[in-house]
Amino acid sequence: MVWVFLLFLSVLKKCIENKMRVSPKCYQSIAKMLDFYSQFNPSPLSIKKFIDFGLNASEKKSFIFLRKELPVRLANIMKEIALLPENLLRMPSVIAVNDWYMRSFQEIIEFEKREPNDDTLEHFCSELVKIRNRHTNVVETMAQGVLELKESHDVDHHTEHSIQYFLDRFYMSRISIRMLINQHTLLFGGQLENAPGPNRSKYIGCIDTQCNIISVIKDAYENARFLCDQYYLASPDLIIEVSQHNQLEKEQNVNIVYVPSHLYHMLFELFKNSMRAVMEYHCEVDQYPAITITVAKGKEDICLKMSDRGGGIPRSTTDHLFKYMYSTAPQPSKSDAHTVPLAGYGYGLPISRLYARYFHGDLVLLSCEGHGTDAVIYMKALSNEANELLPIFNKTTSKFYRTAVPTGDWSNQAAHIGDRQISTKIKNHHLPQSCKESMTGAI
Numbered sequence: 001m002v003w004v005f006l007l008f009l010s011v012l013k014k015c016i017e018n019k020m021r022v023s024p025k026c027y028q029s030i031a032k033m034l035d036f037y038s039q040f041n042p043s044p045l046s047i048k049k050f051i052d053f054g055l056n057a058s059e060k061k062s063f064i065f066l067r068k069e070l071p072v073r074l075a076n077i078m079k080e081i082a083l084l085p086e087n088l089l090r091m092p093s094v095i096a097v098n099d100w101y102m103r104s105f106q107e108i109i110e111f112e113k114r115e116p117n118d119d120t121l122e123h124f125c126s127e128l129v130k131i132r133n134r135h136t137n138v139v140e141t142m143a144q145g146v147l148e149l150k151e152s153h154d155v156d157h158h159t160e161h162s163i164q165y166f167l168d169r170f171y172m173s174r175i176s177i178r179m180l181i182n183q184h185t186l187l188f189g190g191q192l193e194n195a196p197g198p199n200r201s202k203y204i205g206c207i208d209t210q211c212n213i214i215s216v217i218k219d220a221y222e223n224a225r226f227l228c229d230q231y232y233l234a235s236p237d238l239i240i241e242v243s244q245h246n247q248l249e250k251e252q253n254v255n256i257v258y259v260p261s262h263l264y265h266m267l268f269e270l271f272k273n274s275m276r277a278v279m280e281y282h283c284e285v286d287q288y289p290a291i292t293i294t295v296a297k298g299k300e301d302i303c304l305k306m307s308d309r310g311g312g313i314p315r316s317t318t319d320h321l322f323k324y325m326y327s328t329a330p331q332p333s334k335s336d337a338h339t340v341p342l343a344g345y346g347y348g349l350p351i352s353r354l355y356a357r358y359f360h361g362d363l364v365l366l367s368c369e370g371h372g373t374d375a376v377i378y379m380k381a382l383s384n385e386a387n388e389l390l391p392i393f394n395k396t397t398s399k400f401y402r403t404a405v406p407t408g409d410w411s412n413q414a415a416h417i418g419d420r421q422i423s424t425k426i427k428n429h430h431l432p433q434s435c436k437e438s439m440t441g442a443i
Contacts, residue, residue: 030102033109037075042176044388047207047257047359050183051383054204059188060116063124066184067111070177074105076393077173080166083401087153088163093145097138104131125189128181138174142167143347146325158405160325165400167324169391172354176390179259179358182206211258213304214240217293220264224271232279236308237290244297254295256302257383262355266363269348270306270375277310277373301361302379309372318367322350359386 053062078101081089088094107127114120146163149155155163183205202210221238228235242254274291282288289309296303313321320326326346349363356363356377367373380386391397 030106033071034075034078034105037071037109038079038393040072041392042073042076042388042390043069044390046388047380047383047386050207051204051209051257054183054187054207057187059121062184062188063111063116063121066128066180067108067124070108070180071105071112073173073177073180073390074101074108076391077170078102078105079393080169080391080397080401083398084166085159085162088145088149088159091145091148091152093141093148097142097145100134100138104134107131121188125185128185129189132178132181132185135174135178139171139347139351142170143324150325155325160323161405162401163325164323168350168354171351172358172389173391175354175358176388179206179388206259206261207257208260209257210255211260211263213254213256213263213295213302214242215253216260216263217267217295217304220267221271221291224268224275227272228275228279232275234279234288235275236278236288239290239292241292241294242297243294254297254302256379256381257386258359258379262358263377263379266352266355266377267304267306269352270377273348274306274308274310274373274375278308281309281311298381300381300385302381304377304379306375306377307372312369312371312373313365313367314369315367318365321365322353324350357389360389361386 078098081098081101084094089098108131111120111124111127146167186203186205202208217240218238225235225238244254271291278288278291292307294303294305294307296305324347349365353363356379359380361377361379363378364376365373366376
């Protein structure tokens, strides 16, 4: 299989770097370790569990948990990489990503049987920092790999469907792995000064126990506004409205236990999209309608609804906005990959939705063509209900990549059932003349 070949190349490279002789046992042992760890399901954590552990942080316990959990999460997604279309696996950027994951997997399993003494714990923390830095550009590099495929091969509907399915799971896995690494390095690596926000004492790792939603909204707006002013020489204003379930106990600030960087990422992406729509839809006038954000705090969810009057989005376009292989912006050149992350890749909205869904929230778009668009972010109000949503590798996963997209069973090409788009590649059948006459008479 292709993945075995890629695995061999990766191990070969590492062995050469270490000036070791390549032996069949070398790559066979790593393949066996992948098979072993992929048998286990990841252990999803809730925000409350992150908080409870952080309050009584034990570096030894964290080390023992992560040296098993990280290989499990890595192995689960690496087994899926092997199921990707062969043409995509041959792309240079995808080979690079696969190599990064292989090296990180190898480095983590080296701690499998080590004693958790001070030297081991210090070494483990430094290795996690190195792994995190190595994977900094995974999103852009994998996106570049998809572009390389599109430029060199015809991508059929089944291949596109498989890539969409994989990237949702791949990037969600990446979010979860970085969350675990960030928590450990911030708690035990002396990196708490890297946590965002002015009051770092309220942080437990990268989680803010008093995340001020209004403050994050304003921060994301100002940064998006700066870009908008640079490009359009103007920008729409912001209106914030607060609605709470219990008006008798109305809070001046709406706080939530959350990861501020995740919320900021979602809001910044939505602000950029809304500002672009407003500025281009009202380009012939000097006044631009404001963007309104409604913050609603309920018993189960905290919802942020961003409303603009940017002309809305046609339903035919809305269907494509969360697809990784679709973008309304020009594709970036390779020289722009590091200066303008994700610009033109079309990954902003899909990955923002993954951030929302990571702790069992969601991000949805509701648009009225000719008027504007509402984007709603849902977040769990209770930290014990905000559980990680993680991909699991199993037989069902393997079957998905091999199974062709089912033939459509609806006549309308735009037919939808819930969130499932129906494929309608059906043949036109000609009715006998007698049947036509009968139907005409009935109508």
